[in-house]
Amino acid sequence: MGSCFSRKSTGASGAGSKVAGLRRPGQYEGSRQNEDGFIVAVVGRTGSGLSQFIHDTFESVPVMINEISTSRRVVFIDTPGFDYSDDNDEYTTFKQLSRWLRDSYGPRVRLDGVIYMHNIWNEEVYHRSPLLTCGPLEELCGHDWRQKVILVNSHWDEHVKDDSKQREASLKTGYWRFMLSKDSPMVRYESPGDRKRAIEILKMIINPDQITRGQPL
Secondary structure, three states: OHHHOEEEEEEOOOOOOOOOOOOOEOOEOOOOOOOOEEEEEEEEEOOOOHHHHHHHHHHHHHHHHHOOOOOOEEEEEEOOOEOOEOOEOHHHHHHHHHHHHHHHHOOOOOOOEEEEEEEOOOOHHHHOOOOOOOHHHHHHHOOOHHHOEEEEEEOHHHOOHHHHHHHHHHHHHOOOHHHHHOOOOEEEEOOOOOHHHHHHHHHHHHOHHHOOOOOOO
């Protein structure tokens, strides 16, 4: 299953650069203090805008990285979208991603961030029980996983904004309630293709101290 995940790296040296320069297991700890870079996974249901988000950041991220450190890069892990079936839901994806990360980088490596995307108009999630476990995310990101998981709802531009707000409220009191209670931020990515907004979201992982916890962004 590991072959379903792909690595896409970029940095001050230019978009699309390969990941060969990333340090091997034992040297890379998945820490924001590491000067090599940041490992970020983009996950979500098929149709949430995963590939578009990565594309949007690839177009602009070298400029953003230059503002922070010329030596750092961002490595995206592009995951296959899930569909909430019994053998292809978010829990399955987290487990597969954890296994892939361990096999690719070693057992000590943790993600620096998870962009967890949801199409605001997808009906299935509103009928699902809230995500009530942090175990898989803690395994992926470490004990401070709350600071690293960004909940992103997308495709606001497809319908009336007031309807989108109602669905956002349903996410807050339903499926993502537990995550929000742990201070994971929920943000809007209204229009996939909006490069400026994609960079703003990515900066929440690069500069987590700038996040106002518990507030929609």
